Amino acid sequence: MTVRRPESTHAAPEVSVVRKCLEGPSRWLGGALKGRAAVATAAALTLCASGCAALPGGGRVTSVKAPERAEQADESYVRLIPVEPKNDWSPQEIVSGFLAASASFDDDHKVxxxxxxxxxxxxxxxxPSIAVFDDRPEPKVFGSGDQLTVRINGTQLGIITTDGQYTxxxxxxxxxxxxxxxxxxxxRISALPDALGQTMLLNKNDVDQVFRTFNLYYFAPDKQTLVPNGVFLPLVNREDLPQRLVQAVIAGPTTWLRGAVWSAFPHGTKLVGLSLDKDVATVDLSKEAASGDVEQMSAQLAWSLGQVSEIKQWRLRIEGRGVVTPEGKSEVQTFNDWQANTPDGTVGGEHRAYMIGAAGHLSTLGLNNFLSLPVVTSAPGRMARPAVSPDQHEVAGLSPDGRQLLSSDLNSNGVPRVLRTAKDPEGRFTPPCWDRQGTLWTVETSPGKSMLWKRERGKTxxxxxxxxxxxxEIYALQVARDGVRVAVVAKIDGRKQVQVGRIAGSGDRIDAGSFVPVSSELAETDDLSWRDYNTLAVLGRKTPDTQVLPYLMPVDGSAVTSLGVGSLGEPLSIAAIPGGPVLIGTKSSSQHLVCHQSAYRERDSEWACNVAGSDPTYAF
Known part of the structure; x- marks a missing residue:
């Protein structure tokens, strides 16, 4: 559908584009249509736009969907076909036309x-680097004669850097x-604004239509677990998508994760070519890749290419060596070959849930019958908000007032040890958590300040x-199962909001920082837990005067969704694990209960609050 240039003295934001919608690799909708056909096409374009990647509500993109669920590459999208400048266009129209045509990435922005x-x-x-504006600004002309200045004023929402990171x-x-x-x-434009340099200016609608978020995968310091690095990529056409993903993952992580993750691709590695025969891709890398670890490079490629549904299998070829086969694998690899590298940790295995039972003892919680059984029978009421170590030998928790960090052997009936007492009279600790390496984490906090503490296995x-x-001031902290990303509830600008940061370094030189907001949809958040590597389960409220409810919050800034239906009383804590039910500790009529969904694989199933106790948690 061609959009006609208006009669006004300057072009509207959408004047210089013909919009077409792509479904699948090669089918297009659009063209010069009139009457009823044009209306139908406009409706189709509206549907196409609804499948596009939206900018996050705040912060950087940190991850998208898992390969086995990734569908972004199959979504229809709007392609912007630019219009060349007309001979009689005014200076305002030239600038508006340039801004509109900049959204087309075809032929190196030829038009x-x-x-x-x-x-x-x-x-x-x-x-390119992109300055994202809330709308395409209205140009104004200054000067006279054959040289003029056209000025635009607008509100910048954020920046997409050259490595695809949105801030x-x-x-x-x-x-x-x-x-x-x-x-x-x-x-014609003789000089671009000094304020922008080589940065391109696009409005939010252009970015939503042209860009997609994809995950690039890199290794955590253990060189076994993959960590997703979400990036914005302009989607020019589907045929180029696999090549662009491989080129992006070879180029390395964004600045947000750089220094916290590791790539198996040796410096200087380039993509020589990528061909597709039916559903089998052949990835050709340059000779520099010969010094890299074939298994680890394959794992990164498998998870990154797993977002392209046309590719079901693939082989790796290195210049000078021919096809290389990872040890124990076939020459033609499948994506299932590398599921052991999931960011969510070990695939399969039994979920172990714990809680504080009705009598005040640490208890196991059966996930089949939802019955609790005490495992620590020392004096009740000594420990709240328990966290069980991955080897299930130790439990950490808080004193009932939150001012002491406690620890106890899981099967001991002794009195919990005090690891630390808050120094500030108003101080307290966040509920502790463990990472997969057996390191204990907690934040000592008071109004306006906080300190992150860690205890490695066998150390102080x-x-x-x-x-x-x-x-x-921090209210909750949870380290992701990849051991690199960390989610917190922090008081920012007077409200409790979710932010995600990253952990870099090792030993005594740990840097936990680069925190960015995840979503602005909730007015406040009270507690959180990682549901999977892409999603947080949170307790929060939409507006300050509404009830606290459970929500699923994608860490890429996508829409927050409600979780479950039915009465929950007063939700106090939340626990989640990949593939298992979300558990909520709640208070109803002065009684503490643990709630679960009656059919937890269905997001809208009803909550059942029939287990007496509090503070549910998972060991992983």
């Missing part, structure tokens, strides 16, 4: 460059475009070297 007096002076490349950064921006009239009396409790939220 957008036609708006420039010197097309070779602007080289955005396939992955929310709202500010007002003024940008001046210098225009000159050429020998044919046509206006120590503060971390750098804690990025030391000036914030």
């Amino acid at each position: 957008a460059k036609e708006y420039l007096a010197n097309p070779n002076a602007w080289r955005p490349g396939p992955r 929310a950064f709202q500010k007002s921006v003024q940008a001046d475009y210098q225009l000159t009239r050429n020998a044919q009396h046509q206006w 409790l120590k503060p971390v070297w750098h804690w990025g939220l030391d000036g914030r």
Whole structure:
């Protein structure tokens, strides 16, 4: 559908594009339609746009869907076909046309460059830096004669960097475009704004339509567990998508995860080619890859390419060596070959749930019959918010007032040991958590300040070297199962919000920082737990005066969804695990209960609150 240029003195934001919708690898909708056909096409385009990747509510994109569930590459999307500048266009129309044409990534922005007096002076490349505006600004002209200034003023929402990382950064921006009239009396842009440099300016709608979020996968420090690194990629056409994903993962992680993860691809490795025969892809890497670990490179490629549904199997070829086969695998690999590297940790295995039973003792919670059985029978009421170590030999928790961090052998009937008492009279600890390596984590916090503590297996409790939220009050902290990402509930601008950061370094040089907001949909959040590597289960409220309820919050900034239906009383704590039921500790009529969904694999199934006790938790 061609959008006609309006009669006004400057072009509207969408004036210079023909919008087409792609479904699958090669089917297009669109064209110059009239009457009823044009209306039908407009409706189709609206549906297409609904499948596009939306900018997150705040912060950086940190992950998207798992390969076995990834469907982004199959979604229909809007492709922007730019319109060349017309001979009689005014300076305002030239700038508006350039901004609209910039959203088309075809042919290295060939059409957008036609708006420039010197097309070779602007080289955005396939992955330019993008300044994202809330709307396409209205241009205003200053000056007279054959050289003019066209100024735009707008609100920047954030930046997409050249490595695909989105960072929310709202500010007002003024940008001046210098225009000159050429020998044919046509206006062209002679100088781009100094304020933007080589950064491209797109509005939010353009980004939503042109870009998609994909995961690139890199290794945690254990070089076994993969960590998702979500990036924005412009989706020019489906045929190029596999190549672009491989090129992106070879290029390395975004600045947000750099230093916290590791890539198996040796420096200088390049993609020589990628071919697809039916559903089998052949990935050709340059000779530099010969020094890399074939198994680890294969795992990274498998999880990254697993988001492209056309590819079911693939083989790896290295320049000078031919096809290389990972040890114990076939020459033609499948994505299931590398499920052991899941960011969610060990595949399969029994989920072990614990809680504080009705009598005040630490108890197991059967997930088949939801019956509790005490495992620690020392004096009741000594420990709250328990966290059981991965080897299930130790339990950590808090004193009932939250001012002491406690620890006890899981099968001991002795009195819990005090690991630390809060120094500040108003101080307390967040409920402790364990990572997969058996390291214990908690935050000592009071109004306006906090300190992150860790205790490695067999060592003493120590503060971390750098804690990025030391000036914030913290209410909850949970380390992801990949051991690299960490989610917190922190008090920011007077409200409790969810943020995600990353843990880098080792030993005494731990840097836990780079925290960014995940979503702005909830007014406040009280507690959280990792449901899987892409999703947090949280307790929060939509508005300050509404009830606290459970929600699922994707960490890529996608829409928050409610979890379950029915009465929950007063929810106090939440626990989750991949493939298992979400558990909620609640208070109803002065009685503490543990709730679970009657059919937990169905998001909208009813809550059942029939287990007496509190503070449910999982060991993993």
